[in-house]
Amino acid sequence: MRLVTRSEIEAVFDADAALAAVESGFRRFSAGEAQLTAVGQLSFADPPGDCHVKGAHLAGDDVFVIKVATSFYRNPDAGLPSSNGFMVVISARTGEVLALLRDEGLLTDQRTAMAGAIAARAIAKPGSSTLGIVGAGTQARLQAQLISRLLGMKSILFWGRNPERVAVLAAKQGGRSVDLVYLCDHADLIVTTTPATEPLLTAEMIRAGTRIVAVGADSPGKQELEAALLARARIVVDSRAQCVHHGDTGWAVRAGLVDEASLIELGALLAKPVEFDAEDIVIADLTGVGIQDAEIAKSIWSRLPPAVFQSEVFQSDWRGMS
Amino acid sequence: MRLVTRSEIEAVFDADAALAAVESGFRRFSAGEAQLTAVGQLSFADPPGDCHVKGAHLAGDDVFVIKVATSFYRNPDAGLPSSNGFMVVISARTGEVLALLRDEGLLTDQRTAMAGAIAARAIAKPGSSTLGIVGAGTQARLQAQLISRLLGMKSILFWGRNPERVAVLAAKQGGRSVDLVYLCDHADLIVTTTPATEPLLTAEMIRAGTRIVAVGADSPGKQELEAALLARARIVVDSRAQCVHHGDTGWAVRAGLVDEASLIELGALLAKPVEFDAEDIVIADLTGVGIQDAEIAKSIWSRLPPAVFQSEVFQSDWRGMS
Numbered sequence: 001m002r003l004v005t006r007s008e009i010e011a012v013f014d015a016d017a018a019l020a021a022v023e024s025g026f027r028r029f030s031a032g033e034a035q036l037t038a039v040g041q042l043s044f045a046d047p048p049g050d051c052h053v054k055g056a057h058l059a060g061d062d063v064f065v066i067k068v069a070t071s072f073y074r075n076p077d078a079g080l081p082s083s084n085g086f087m088v089v090i091s092a093r094t095g096e097v098l099a100l101l102r103d104e105g106l107l108t109d110q111r112t113a114m115a116g117a118i119a120a121r122a123i124a125k126p127g128s129s130t131l132g133i134v135g136a137g138t139q140a141r142l143q144a145q146l147i148s149r150l151l152g153m154k155s156i157l158f159w160g161r162n163p164e165r166v167a168v169l170a171a172k173q174g175g176r177s178v179d180l181v182y183l184c185d186h187a188d189l190i191v192t193t194t195p196a197t198e199p200l201l202t203a204e205m206i207r208a209g210t211r212i213v214a215v216g217a218d219s220p221g222k223q224e225l226e227a228a229l230l231a232r233a234r235i236v237v238d239s240r241a242q243c244v245h246h247g248d249t250g251w252a253v254r255a256g257l258v259d260e261a262s263l264i265e266l267g268a269l270l271a272k273p274v275e276f277d278a279e280d281i282v283i284a285d286l287t288g289v290g291i292q293d294a295e296i297a298k299s300i301w302s303r304l305p306p307a308v309f310q311s312e313v314f315q316s317d318w319r320g321m322s
Numbered sequence: 323m324r325l326v327t328r329s330e331i332e333a334v335f336d337a338d339a340a341l342a343a344v345e346s347g348f349r350r351f352s353a354g355e356a357q358l359t360a361v362g363q364l365s366f367a368d369p370p371g372d373c374h375v376k377g378a379h380l381a382g383d384d385v386f387v388i389k390v391a392t393s394f395y396r397n398p399d400a401g402l403p404s405s406n407g408f409m410v411v412i413s414a415r416t417g418e419v420l421a422l423l424r425d426e427g428l429l430t431d432q433r434t435a436m437a438g439a440i441a442a443r444a445i446a447k448p449g450s451s452t453l454g455i456v457g458a459g460t461q462a463r464l465q466a467q468l469i470s471r472l473l474g475m476k477s478i479l480f481w482g483r484n485p486e487r488v489a490v491l492a493a494k495q496g497g498r499s500v501d502l503v504y505l506c507d508h509a510d511l512i513v514t515t516t517p518a519t520e521p522l523l524t525a526e527m528i529r530a531g532t533r534i535v536a537v538g539a540d541s542p543g544k545q546e547l548e549a550a551l552l553a554r555a556r557i558v559v560d561s562r563a564q565c566v567h568h569g570d571t572g573w574a575v576r577a578g579l580v581d582e583a584s585l586i587e588l589g590a591l592l593a594k595p596v597e598f599d600a601e602d603i604v605i606a607d608l609t610g611v612g613i614q615d616a617e618i619a620k621s622i623w624s625r626l627p628p629a630v631f632q633s634e635v636f637q638s639d640w641r642g643m644s
Contacts, residue, residue: 042377042379054362055362095373096392096406
């Protein structure tokens with residue numbers, strides 16, 4: 001097993017290659033070419049946090065990937081990052097663990113941001129110029145950076161529950177801190193990135209033609225968008241099975257407001273673009289699919305320089321000395 | 323993160339303490355004190371193999387455990403062990419990965435054998451003297467050792483599909499290689515440990531009063547016991563939810579031969595022993611529960627000597643030198 005540190009991961013990380021890999025992964029997933037594990041999940045109340053375990057194998061690949069990622073939202077209060085975890089690359093021929101990517105949440109953060117950007121590119125109206133970001137955490141920052149770069153946004157509006165954090169983020173990203181109503185009235189594309197458990201965006205707040213990428217609701221109990229808003233919208237989901245279970249979409253489907261059959265899977269949309277009407281509200285509901293982890297981990301794994309020594313060599317050397 | 327090698331794990335492994343921990347885990351699981359992840363699973367056809375991902379947190383614990391284990395049954399043909407994998411101990415307060423136990427399947431093998439021995443002890447008739455082991459792999463060996471030690475068995479009969487492997491195993495364990503009909507006719511307690519996908523033991527082959535521990539069928543599609551045999555038996559399961567889905571029990575429940583409500587969970591049986599009739603066939607169907615992984619990993623974690631240096635220290639030292 002090769003132990004790959006976060007700095008080694010950062011050294012070989014190629015954002016464009018990873019983005020292309022994740023996009024390809026979505027297409028192959030929706031084409032039925034991926035085997036996924038059931039999503040493993042543990043939730044903690046005090047302090048609040050959760051752990052997600054996802055795994056995927058793409059047909060024909062020599063390796064598969066298992067990811068363990070944790071989020072503890074109060075960690076920053078103690079000076080710790082909220083995200084932690086790793087991905088492992090495992091041989092699909094022998095089951096040997098080939099590499100442990102100690103990304104400490106970095107790759108999960110990146111692949112989540114990439115899914116947001118891929119979905120944004122797929123649903124944004126041509127000429128969109130104002131991006132609205134709801135939330136002030138890691139995803140707020142990454143999505144703002146990636147989407148504004150990818151879609152050439154001219155201005156970014158930020159809103160979040162913590163005005164100080166929003167102000168810092170807006171300043172760093174060259175955007176503006178505004179109130180949520182203003183953001184909804186002016187953004188062409190809104191990205192929601194919060195761990196909210198009650199809707200932040202209601203049907204009433206959203207203008208016709210607005211495009212929304214919702215990445216926060218990735219566990220049962222989380223919700224950023226009012227069900228009535230989804231009822232008015234055309235809905236793109238990263239995984240139909242997952243979104244009806246624990247995305248924003250799930251609330252609307254369970255309330256009988258959205259027909260599961262009307263959901264468009266992102267991979268299918270990428271393979272065969274849909275002409276949305278200019279007045280359509282289009283929502284991309286993203287819950288995170290193991291295929292994203294598999295693709296980003298493989299893109300790191302394939303770029304690693306040859307290992308001079310395996311980490312176990314160090315260990316046994318040291319043990320010999322002690 | 324502390325990287326703990328297999329030899330470090332072996333150095334601190336205390337079989338009796340681990341057995342007690344796993345037994346306590348079963349009790350607490352059946353008492354509703356455990357949070358488990360959905361079981362993640364990937365299956366591979368060529369070469370045949372699978373990967374299981376399980377995780378658990380016990381109420382009040384500062385840590386939780388995620389386990390990744392692979393089994394590739396043809397690895398031994400290439401001189402490789404069939405089992406691989408690791409367990410991680412993660413803080414339930416911050417989500418930080420505290421330790422990676424690179425057990426390479428050792429702890430999964432041990433906790434599986436321990437569950438078999440715990441179940442055997444709970445269902446065996448007093449005075450049982452002949453143990454029958456079906457299969458010739460790692461579990462056949464470990465269950466033979468642990469159960470004969472724990473229950474003081476006088477003789478062990480072995481049967482498996484590969485006569486040469488069985489002969490080697492029987493010789494090493496001081497037992498006898500016999501045919502399957504003979505084994506069923508003479509064993510007081512039978513342990514089945516194969517990856518069979520069609521029943522090996524039928525209702526017709528099993529005498530009244532026989533006790534059976536079935537540990538092989540841990541994935542959908544696997545089956546060691548004929549459904550009609552379960553229909554005649556009293557059934558103990560490690561996890562009701564899991565066994566009706568993918569244990570031997572599942573086949574019998576789906577066929578309408580066994581009522582789910584009649585299943586006795588192992589942890590409940592341990593907490594409140596049931597008086598089985600001497601003529602009862604009693605079957606313990608074990609599919610492997612995340613709680614076993616959590617308990618055995620914690621028992622290693624709690625016994626580790628203080629780390630002099632974390633493995634990352636080596637890594638960065640070395641990187642500085644390169």
